[in-house]
Amino acid sequence: MRDELFESFPFGIIRIDSTNKIQRMNHYAKQLTHALDPESLETLLTLKPKNDITTWSVANHQIALNVELFMVSGDSNRLLLLGLEPNFTSALPPQFERALEDLTTDPEEIVLRIVTMISEATSFERFDLVRVNPQLRKYSYAYSIGLEIEGSIYAPYSQIRKTGLGWILETEAPQLSSSLQPEGFSFSEDPMLYRTGFRSALRVPILFGHEVIGAILLGGTKALQFEIEDAYLISQISRHFSQAFYHSGIIQERSYQAMATSAFLHSMAENLKDDHILDFLNDYCIQLQIATQLESIYLCLLDQTHQQQKLLVSAGRKFPQKNEWKPLDKEIAAMLQAKSIVCYSLVHTSIQNTDELLNQGFTSTLYAPIEHRETIVAALVAAAMDEKASSPYMSGLFKVATEQLSSVVARLPNAPGAVPEPNSSRQLPKPTRKDRLQDQETSGFSRIIGSSKIMQDTIQNAARVAQYDFPILITGETGTGKELLAKAIHQSSQVAQGPFIVVNSAAIPANLLESELFGYQEGAFSGGVKGGKPGKILLANRGTLFLDEIGELSPELQAKLLRVIQEQEIEPLGAIKPIPIKVRILSATHRDLSSMVEQGEFREDLLYRLNSIEIKIPPLRERGQDILELAEHMLQFLAQSHDTPEKTLSPGAQDLFLKYTWPGNIRQLQNIINRLYVFAEGSTIHTQDLPPDLRVAETDKGHSEKEEIAGLLAEFGGNKTALAQYLGITRTGLWKKLKRLGLQ
């Protein structure tokens, strides 16, 4: 892999030792030697230790040299890597670039792709991916795999300068310890690495703009295991994914914060005494009003039949409303009809302006529904004397606020007349555990769209078996909703309160899957936390483990998994004794496991263990009107989340949607809908807006999946990456599909 890159570029490596003596290490490109005149070397020595582009005037012509600087520790030498090609510093072998093409913001997926790429680029016995936040002076291990290090390699940020990570943070350049030896240790963690058996280390920064936002740390058990070319290649890889890594870090941080906040709020709501609920809601409105600087916020309870409303608590400028039941305001009625936030504004002519509050000195208002068990039970209303209440920002904030309030408001009975008076000490019923389970049950399966008989039967079967702890095997083509169904089963199961852990056997490189599933023995590990790395099976303890693409499991792992199921215990790598576990196993595959058993590719005993009940999800083409329901749902969602007018499919377009075979199922449908939402003009999507292959369905009714895919492949000029993206499936998924259809 590495050689492919280097063969295609003229480049050379020179060593500058501490006495400024220059030594050529190798020269793939003869031209570069021209650059090594004394004057140029002076210039080189002034460069900062990070990649730079320098232009030399050599002989009669100018050459632009891309220069990368690396440090090889053990001595104070620097290595310079020089390239002649104008795009030398951005080049990456095509297979790596392709791995970055399918855009994703899923932090886990990005981390996995990085691990896969690095493991394809070079061999190592230990890999750490570190996220760094220089502003907050903190760092964390995003992923670690490989030999466990003896001792704690974690250093507090204040002492980070002594570590290899600190060095690359300061210099923004890679660091290569080609031969770790006690006489030549450079960093505080080197003795521990050496004791563990590592003989070489490579540390590469991940730069985003001018900032180090992370690092890749590799350990090797052989001296000279990594070379300067590895450092260069990994720097290149890191540069390509740095943006995705940066953004996924932000997303992850936010989702952690959101989860923590929601857990915090839920537990507060749970422990709130009944006679404190109104005080809580009152305080909440006051805090929200102070934080948002809106003039007025109030919370209104609705009766079960949605005929009446009642002011419950308010903050800021008071409304001329009493705390008693009255017929619905028409804005609240509009909110109920839209089942989403509605805004009014004096200024935006596009927003229909009928709000009475606007006549009372307010210029914008917002009405946000609070739902419980999919029923709107209250409204959070805001009014402002500027445009703030009708801004998309405020809608986003109120969406979160209403979701948070839902569990508190749910504790108020919402029948007319049954509302406790403020500060009353009347006891309200607490939701029971059964209530909560029922709640989740509705939410899990209700997220699955499809009223076709075949789909309804499938959902019903799944809901029925969810309550038992039998292992379930979910089969179906790629993108049919296997994971969605698995999650719904978990949410309706006895272990709904436990974790739902997903392992996609196809997405994780085979050599890393074992530790991903089974984890490591105890000892210092990521972030210096004692206890090793728990595998996903252990993480799923008292919950559900969803093994996606189970057909991709190697024979060794099949055997180990079988043992886990039979013995109900796991043995992390290197552990002294097994750990007992209780996990509900759901698995999924798009492959025919029975014929894999016949071919000797899948263990029969494991198959019997996994599919005590099989649920087959039909492909989209067999679900009739579901296609239109899903399309409509996706269009509505896009319009709502972007605050734009809704688009609908014309009858002709609907017809073509029904005729098409949807080889990529719902993922493909989502891709097409996204594109139509962006590019189709006007509020109706017509047949001519549809992609060509859908329009072909108009004339060619007897299209088979094979013909469909073959036609698409030709249309994309054989570019499988582009086709996989179009179908909304991974390249591995496409490869399997082509193989199945005999098109490979």
Ligand SMILES: Nc1ncnc2c1ncn2[C@@H]1O[C@H](COP(=O)(O)OP(=O)(O)OP(=O)(O)O)[C@@H](O)[C@H]1O
């Ligand atoms: N019936 C459905 N209603 C709403 N959304 C759906 C439905 N089925 C699938 N989806 C959505 O389609 C996408 C693909 O679904 P999912 O990942 O569950 O499919 P899968 O069969 O597990 O795919 P793969 O085999 O490729 O892993 C997801 O975004 C999912 O939320």
